[in-house]
Amino acid sequence: MDFSLISGLVGSLKATYDLGSAAVGVRDANKLTEAVAEMNHKLLDAQQRLFAISSEAWALQQQLIDTQKENLELKATLEERGRYVLVELAKGNFALRSKVKPTDASEPVDAEPEHYLCQPCFHKGVKVVLGLEGGQYSPYIQRCAVCKHGIEVAPAPLQFPSPSRDYSPF
Structure with missing residues (x-):
């Protein structure tokens, strides 16, 4: 048997293996790129939802502040009417x-x-x-x-x- 043929065959197999590994690496890189793109898309979607929830929370907080202010004004009006x-x-x-x-002797007289x-x-x-x-x-x-x-x-x-x-x- 000719060792040069075997070594050529082994060299060819090694080159094929290297090409196969490179192809798998490229395929994995493509899959990785697709995965990163999908993750970025999902992150962007989550960020947009977070902004929507944040703006809704801000609107609810403003509504709460307005309602509390109105409540204080109504209490003051009720107290005044009382x-x-x-x-x-x-x-x-x-x-x-x-x-x-x-008027009690212990309390000061109201000036009104x-x-x-x-x-x-x-x-x-x-x-x-x-x-x-x-x-x-x-x-x-x-x-x-x-x-x-x-x-x-x-x-x-x-x-x-x-x-x-x-x-x-x-």
């Missing part, structure tokens, strides 16, 4: 009177005097103290400076002119 009681100053005419707190608020304005969100108008010959009226709503609280006092010193019926 400081007043609806009273009928004259038949069919209503106003809101400040609640008088009972008793007053009346215009009921129509108060329910529109405007707090207007009714002012007293009237005088010597006209009725006493509690009047709102904003909507001009007036409530007659006392009739005009009956006053007679005092006679002058120079007046003499005789």
Whole structure:
């Protein structure tokens, strides 16, 4: 047997093996490239979903902040309305009177005097103290400076002119 033929055959087989290994390596590299491309695609998809979830979470957080702010405003309004009681100053005419707190000797006296608020304005969100108008010959009226709503609280006092010193019926 000729060793040169065997060594040529072995060399050919080795070259074929090397080509086969290279082909497998190329095939594996192609598979690896495909796998990396698919992984990148999935990562990009996950990142887009994460952005969508993040923006939705931000919108929900803003909604929560707005709702909490509205809740605080409603609580403040409710507390403010709790400081007043609806009273009928004259038949069919209503106003809101400040609640008088009972005073104990241990507590300091509240400096806020008793007053009346215009009921129509108060329910529109405007707090207007009714002012007293009237005088010597006209009725006493509690009047709102904003909507001009007036409530007659006392009739005009009956006053007679005092006679002058120079007046003499005789």
